[in-house]
Amino acid sequence: MRLTDISIGNLRRRKARLLFSVLGLTIGIATIVILYSITTAMKQAIATELDEYGANIVVVPRSEGLALSYGGITVAGVSYDVKQLDMNAVTAIRRIKDRQNISAVAPKLLGTVKAGGRQVLMVGVDFTAELRMKKWWEITGRRPKSPSELLLGHGAAEEFHKMPGDTLVVNGQEFQVAGVLKEMGSQEDGLIFGDLGVAQKMLGQPGKLNLIEVSALCLSCPVDEIVRQIGAALPDVKVTALRQAVKGRLDTVERLDSFSYAVSVVVLLIGVLMMGITMLSSVNERTREIGIFRAIGFRKSHVMVIILFEALVISLLGGLAGYAIGTLGARAAAPFVAKTAVSIGWNPIVGGVALALAVVAGMLASFYPAWRASRLDPAEALRFI
Amino acid sequence: MSLIELRNVAKEYRAGAGGTRTMALSGASLDVAEGEFIALMGPSGSGKSTLLSILGGLNPPTSGEVTIDTIPVYQLSQERLADFRREYIGFVFQQFQLIPYLTALENVMLPLAITRKKQDEQRELAEAVLTRVGLAGKHDRLPNQLSGGEQERVAIARAIVNDPPVLLADEPTGALDTRTSEEIMDLFRFLNQDGLTIVMVTHNRENARYAGKTVEIRDGSITSSSG
Structure with a gap:
């Protein structure tokens, strides 16, 4: 027989009381887990959506040359460039430490070409990466599939009177127009997008680039850190982070976050109070029993161990149940609350924290009842007085 | 030299702060020699x-x-x-006072829970004591599955499992019928013959006959001692 056997024996005797004590903590912990899981999932959803805002890091050569402008970003002048970027830079970016946070790397080569008797700016792109990054692009026709196909900006298509399916001669080379971009009111409207390899050959700069757009998920990772890592991998380039408008939405979620914490604290406090009251009434009910323990030689500390061990068992049960119910509850509630498709899984870290929190709360709730119990006068408890 | 010495012991209770004072004991002195069996008698209160x-x-x-x-x-x-x-005292309380959610054996093991004895040793010791008080074979029963006499035996086993020199019993047969009372008193006499010093509170003259000495107490004072 150990002191803990006494605790277990008592808990098993009063199952209804046990359930009640556990329930208080369960509700508290479940609330915390639900709120935490949902806000975290919402943050993740926003991070994923950051993709749709396009590139948030731009890599250009470090150069003093004459500048061309594209998308509000200053691009080094093609002809005066000293150190041009090349395809190795793309590989280097894909190898940085936080590479798992990079969702797309889109290399580009820009240059002027002749088409339909006019000068026009052609952009050589990796269509797969480009279209993944620029989700807002709407294409009439279809995406280019082969190097001999082009994508025209709305303005360029009007200028040349071309429709998807038509052919366009660029620098004497014949291309098929696969698709035309819808009008965006931006500089893309006047551009011709072609395959990167073809553009490099046509512009006489094989393997060269003058711009790499990178899109990184910037919630789980600080963008500044990714910028630093790219800068370290490519010493001769200029890496710039763009601040995007998602910040507003993040602020909302963060405000919800603080609100969740406040609610969690209140609910947990109620749970602690409930458990405290139950423990106290349990101690009062067991006055005689505790008197016997003391009379047969149990020290005050022995009595405290018995009561606190009961509290520990209740806390662990409450923590486990709270974690389970919280996670399931968050899964059920997330679609309605978050209004985005979020996935909530069984996170062992959340489980661990929930258990630890439950134990701290349970001990907090039970310390006073245990102390009261240990101070019971055995003579009084056994009605000798 | 007596095992137990009480010198001019007084106890005063106060009902609440500033309430009326009650003298429960006023200057009681008592000596109990090792191996004695004493019956403390007197009306209630x-x-x-x-x-x-x-x-x-x-x-x-x-x-x-009190020494x-x-x-x-x-x-x-x-x-x-x-x-x-x-270490020194075995208590047999009124109404047995067993822990309701522990089996007979566990109740007896209770005082051992705070000793350094191993589980197996605790179990063996408790089983031996239960056999000694005549309750072999009902180890796993809960108190409410035992008769009054059996519960009393468990209570006695619990009191002596630590092998204390002194056994104190408060109205040990108060809740038992005459025949069971006699059995329990026989057990007390048997334990006393084994060397256990016993002080027993009773208001039953029949029980007192088992004791070697009877001490009468009235209104908080020891009035007579015989035996």
Whole structure:
């Protein structure tokens, strides 16, 4: 027989009381887990959506040359460039430490070409990466599939009177127009997008680039850190982070976050109070029993161990149940609350924290009842007085 | 030299702060030699249960001295006093006072839970004591599955499992019928013959006959001693 056997024996005797004590903590912990899981999932959803805002890091050569402008970003002048970027830079970016946070790397080569008797700016792109990054692009026709196909900006298509399916001669080379971009009111409207390899050959700069757009998920990772890592991998380039408008939405979620914490604290406090009251009434009910323990030689500390061990068992049960119910509850509630498709899984870290929190709360709730119990006068408890 | 010495022990209770004072004991002195079996007799409210609790290190007297095995009991700190109770005193309470959610065997093992004895050793010891009090074969029953006499035997086993020199019993047969009472008193006599010093509170003359000595207590004072 150990002191803990006494605790277990008592808990098993009063199952209804046990359930009640556990329930208080369960509700508290479940609330915390639900709120935490949902806000975290919402943050993740926003991070994923950051993709749709396009590139948030731009890599250009470090150069003093004459500048061309594209998308509000200053691009080094093609002809005066000293150190041009090349395809190795793309590989280097894909190898940085936080590479798992990079969702797309889109290399580009820009240059002027002749088409339909006019000068026009052609952009050589990796269509797969480009279209993944620029989700807002709407294409009439279809995406280019082969190097001999082009994508025209709305303005360029009007200028040349071309429709998807038509052919366009660029620098004497014949291309098929696969698709035309819808009008965006931006500089893309006047551009011709072609395959990167073809553009490099046509512009006489094989393997060269003058711009790499990178899109990184910037919630789980600080963008500044990714910028630093790219800068370290490519010493001769200029890496710039763009601040995007998602910040507003993040602020909302963060405000919800603080609100969740406040609610969690209140609910947990109620749970602690409930458990405290139950423990106290349990101690009062067991006055005689505790008197016997003391009379047969149990020290005050022995009595405290018995009561606190009961509290520990209740806390662990409450923590486990709270974690389970919280996670399931968050899964059920997330679609309605978050209004985005979020996935909530069984996170062992959340489980661990929930258990630890439950134990701290349970001990907090039970310390006073245990102390009261240990101070019971055995003579009084056994009605000798 | 007596095993237990009570010198001018008085106990005064106060009902609430500033309430009326009640003298439960007024200057009681008593010597109990090792191996004695004493019956404390007196009408209810005479102070005999108070005297027993003072003897057992449970209830500090208002004045006077209590010495057991030369230890000045009430000069011990509270935690040392608990240790003292564990080592020296076996208590048989009124109404058995078994822990309802523990089996007979577990109830007997209860005082061993705070010793360094291993589980197996605890179990063996408790089983041996249960056999000694005549309750072999009902180890796994809960108190409410035992008869009054059987519960009493468990209570006695629990009191002696630590092998204390002194057994204190408060109305041990109060809840039992005559025949069971006699069986329990036979057990007490048997334990006493084995060397256990027993002080028993009773108001039953029949029970008192088993004791070697009867001490009468009335209105908080010891009035006579015989045997």
